[in-house]
Amino acid sequence: MLNNASKTYSISELAEEFSITARALRFYEDKGLLTPSRHGQTRVFSAADRARLRLVLRGKRVGFSLDEIREMLDLESITSDSPQHLGLWLKRFRTRINALKQQRRDIDDAIEELETGCAWMEARQADLEPSEELKSRARAFEALSRARLEH
Amino acid sequence: MLNNASKTYSISELAEEFSITARALRFYEDKGLLTPSRHGQTRVFSAADRARLRLVLRGKRVGFSLDEIREMLDLESITSDSPQHLGLWLKRFRTRINALKQQRRDIDDAIEELETGCAWMEARQADLEPSEELKSRARAFEALSRARLEH
DNA sequence: TATTACGTTTACGTTAACGTCAAGAAAAGA
DNA sequence: TCTTTTCTTGACGTTAACGTAAACGTAATA
Structure with a gap:
């Protein structure tokens, strides 16, 4: 624990690092995703x-x-939960995994x-002038994409 | 062209097949994504x-x-466009590709x-009773996930 | 001391992608 | 012919994830 675990960040530092706005960070806190401490009024x-x-x-x-992200981040709540609740979460995780795998296929396509x-x-x-040959290639491409549309 | 290319579908048929609502289909038409023909007033x-x-x-x-989907579906407009416009689309495609690849990595994670x-x-x-051993395993898991949080 | 930078809360505005009535036309089955 | 189903076009409602503006406090800097 001698690493940089004690370093702190201001709201604008984090905003810039992750390319988001300070508003978003405050919003995430409102939603319970983050719970920064305070120095006076200022978030730390x-x-x-x-x-x-x-x-996140x-x-x-x-x-x-x-909302889903917050639930998933609260794994602690799972740790100390009933077996039924555990089964529910297991189902939700599996559903999520399947959705993600489908999404991955879609992305590849x-x-x-x-x-x-x-x-x-x-x-x-590459060609500067739109020759007749190009136009025929264009038509070929269209036919190809159209072919891919079927089935 | 002797295949089922001439088959037609009603709005509810398509809705059910793709598990969406008729409202969504009408919405897509409003947005210019689909342009079904009409039989009288009814969409075909x-x-x-x-x-x-x-x-889609x-x-x-x-x-x-x-909006993006509609633009991409209108590849015809690219076919007959200026080289500058072509370059713009090329850039946008590449940006999209990179975003998709990042998204893929995120999904894998x-x-x-x-x-x-x-x-x-x-x-x-698998265990019915939350034994002491389990609690220690739980703690181990927490430590693990915490470890993954760092860096 | 005045300005500039950075922070705060409160609250209304915005966009996308539909949902949800309402009110009526038309087609299909009994 | 009557009824039920399916369709149509408005038009307003909804949710998520912030944006944006107001009005103000504090802290470093010129």
């Missing part, structure tokens, strides 16, 4: 707060709502399609 | 409309807004964490 964020924030933002990126689009645009950009 | 969706809808929903799943959580809960569920 610890290293733990910063770590929680990192998890990652949760957001993968599509969790702030989307990336592929976007890269196809990029390649096509680059090829088109 | 073609196979192409259905295919576009599939793409996939776009949604990976985090695109409806999230899945891992959730699966760790599942494993822990299952292990805990």
Whole structure:
């Protein structure tokens, strides 16, 4: 515990580091996601707060709502909960995992399609004049994407 | 073109098939994402409309807004556009791709964490009585997750 | 001392993506 | 023909995640 665990951060420091606004940080506190201590009236964020924030933002990126994120962060509540509650959480976790896996497949598909689009645009950009040959290539691309639409 | 390309769908058929509401479908039309033909006043969706809808929903799943999805679906407009506009779209595609790749990494991390959580809960569920040994395991888990919080 | 920077709370505004009536037309089955 | 179902077009309501503005306190700096 001799590391930088005792370092503290102001609201604007954290805001800049994570490219969010101070308003968002205050909002997260209102929602119970963060609980920074106070020096007088001013918020003081610890290293733990910063770590929680990192998890919050990652949760957001993968599509969790702030409410869901808060619930997941409160793993302590699971630790001391009833077996029924435990089973409920297990189900929710599994559901989440499946949704995430589906999302990953969708993302892979989307990336592929976007890269196809990029390649096509680059090829088109390489030529300066829109020749007839290009127009036929364009038509080919359209046919391709149309083909992909079916099925 | 002898396939089922001529099959048509009612609004509720499509709604049920994709587990969305008729309201959503009308909304997508308002937004210019779908353009079903009409039989009198009633909407008639073609196979192409259905295919576009599939793409819309996939776009949604990976985090695109409806506006973005509509722009991407209108690839025709790119086909006949200026080189500057082409470059703009190229940039936007690349930005999207990077965002998607980051999102993929986040999802992988999230899945891992959730699966760790599942494993822990299952292990805990296996025992009926919360023994002392379990409590120590719980503490170990907490320490572990705390450790992961740092850095 | 005056200004600038940074912080606070309170509260109303905004956008996206629909939900939810209301009120009526049209088609399908009994 | 009567009834039920499915469809239509408004139009207002809702939720999440902040944005934005007001009005003020405090602290460092010129």
